[in-house]
Amino acid sequence: xxxxxxxxxxxxxxxxxxxxAAEKRISTPNYKRGKPDFTAGEYMTDLFDSLPDDLVISxxxxxxxxxxxxxxxxxVLITCKRLNGLxxxxxxxxxxxxxxxxIKAKNWSDSAHRFLKLCADAGNAEACYTLGMIRFYxxxxxxxxxxxxAKAAISSHAPALYSLAVIQFNGSGGSKSDKDLRAGxxxxxxxxxxxxxxxxxxxxxxxxxxxxxxxxxxxxxRFLVQANARELAxxxxxxxxxxxxxxxxxxxxxxxxxxxxxxxxxxxxxxLLSDFGCNVPAPESHPASRFMTEWFAIRGGSAGSGLRxxxxxxxxxxxxxxxxxxxxxxxxxxxxxxxxxxxxxxKLRHKEECSPVERWVDEDGDGGEGGDNAGGVGAGDDDDVxxxx
Numbered sequence: 001x002x003x004x005x006x007x008x009x010x011x012x013x014x015x016x017x018x019x020x021a022a023e024k025r026i027s028t029p030n031y032k033r034g035k036p037d038f039t040a041g042e043y044m045t046d047l048f049d050s051l052p053d054d055l056v057i058s059x060x061x062x063x064x065x066x067x068x069x070x071x072x073x074x075x076v077l078i079t080c081k082r083l084n085g086l087x088x089x090x091x092x093x094x095x096x097x098x099x100x101x102x103i104k105a106k107n108w109s110d111s112a113h114r115f116l117k118l119c120a121d122a123g124n125a126e127a128c129y130t131l132g133m134i135r136f137y138x139x140x141x142x143x144x145x146x147x148x149x150a151k152a153a154i155s156s157h158a159p160a161l162y163s164l165a166v167i168q169f170n171g172s173g174g175s176k177s178d179k180d181l182r183a184g185x186x187x188x189x190x191x192x193x194x195x196x197x198x199x200x201x202x203x204x205x206x207x208x209x210x211x212x213x214x215x216x217x218x219x220x221x222r223f224l225v226q227a228n229a230r231e232l233a234x235x236x237x238x239x240x241x242x243x244x245x246x247x248x249x250x251x252x253x254x255x256x257x258x259x260x261x262x263x264x265x266x267x268x269x270x271x272l273l274s275d276f277g278c279n280v281p282a283p284e285s286h287p288a289s290r291f292m293t294e295w296f297a298i299r300g301g302s303a304g305s306g307l308r309x310x311x312x313x314x315x316x317x318x319x320x321x322x323x324x325x326x327x328x329x330x331x332x333x334x335x336x337x338x339x340x341x342x343x344x345x346x347k348l349r350h351k352e353e354c355s356p357v358e359r360w361v362d363e364d365g366d367g368g369e370g371g372d373n374a375g376g377v378g379a380g381d382d383d384d385v386x387x388x389x
Contacts, residue, residue: 048082049082053086056086057086057089057091057092060076060083060086060087060089060092061091061092061095063076064087064092064093064095064096064097064100065095065096065097066097067096067097067099067100068099069100069102070099070100070101070103072100073087073096073100088118090121090122090123091122093118093119093122093124093127094119094122094123094124095124096124096126096127097126098126098130098287099287100119101116101119101126101127101130101287102287102291103116103287103291104291104294105291105292105294105297105298106294106298108291108295113131116130116131116134117131120148120151123155125151125152125155125157125160126152126157128148128149128151128152128155128157128160129148129149129152129157129159129160129163129288130287130288130291131145131148132144132145132146132147132148132149132151132152132160132163133145133149133288133289133291133292134288134292134295135148136167136172136173137292137303137316137317137318137320138291138292138296140320142172142173142320146164146167146173149163149164150164153187156194158191158194158195158196158199159191159196159286159288161187161188161190161191161194161196161199162188162191162196162198162199162202164187165183165184165185165187165188165191165199165202166184166317166337166338168180168181168183168184168187169181169184169212169338170320170324170325170337171324172320172324173320174320174321175321181211181212181213182212182213184206184212185203185206185211185212185213187199188202188203188206189203192223197227197230197231197234197283198227198338198340198341198344199340200223200226200227200230201223201224201227201340201343201344202339202340203220203223204221204222204223204224204226204227205220205224205339205340205343206220206339207219207220207223208220208221208224209339211339231283234283235283283314285314285315285316288316289314289315289316289317290316291316292316292318293313293316295316296309296316296318303318303319304318306322307319307320307321307322307324308325308335310325310336310337310338310341311334311335311336311341311345311350312336312337312341312342312344312348313345313348314341314344315336315337324337325337328342328350328354330354330355330356331353331354331355331356333353333354334350334354
């Protein structure tokens, strides 16, 4: 990279001398109030303006890729006109971190929409996925949202692949006849290969139940064990998990729920009980899922007339048509967009709340679209059964 030399990069001593001279001029009796001398400030501004664009863009790329929240990046853009112009360079936007797009639903605006669109156009897979989820589920722009998620999936974005699998399993955005179980299994397999834990868990249930693929209980169980192992490893390798070393070793599976973890174990005191009998905190939700959860909470906790939200609190997906999600066959009080969400919510809270009833009906007073069994284990096992509603 070609750089400038000479007076454009003065030594520190020259800068200090310039600042000292400016301070002496201000402190002299001849200094007139209302006419300050900003010689030093102007000199430093000239130094910044003399930096080549390539160097500034390289620094901003480092900043955008390591931003821990949207304000880390946007505060730089509003500093000056030059940073604002260079900050929207396609190279910088393409490298922005996922947390740069963690926009709160209450702060959603046209400018936020345009920023995400700029990042998506720059080839940022995370921006494509986040904006795709928002458009598909929140703004009900199904075609555009699915296209953006597909664009991210082409770039091997695991969450986008899994979300497209859920759409195929449910026939989201269409009718029940639009379900493509084989395509859903293929997308899940690809996402699981890339390390997506929910996709691996979903694939295990599909193999175990023969859902969209030839049934193979042994292979399905193996995938479920792998999902639990990766889930536990992700928590233990996270230095900010807040999980004491001995907490997951000394956990008593027969203890009362209120005594399964002491205060301070896990975020918000809500552990996710691993199938290994360990006290594992619930995984952090994706920014897109948090956005959808906040979006529908602002609108009264409903996606529309007769439409329900996934009962797993970390999901945020709504139904796109009535009776799209499957519900618990035991209590009928909860419904889920996928078996992965059902398995997570079962361990997190529903196992303690689920109670059988003699008969339950849906909101319209009938039995729903059908009673196809989507699971293969009973309520007394690790996961309860879901039936289509």
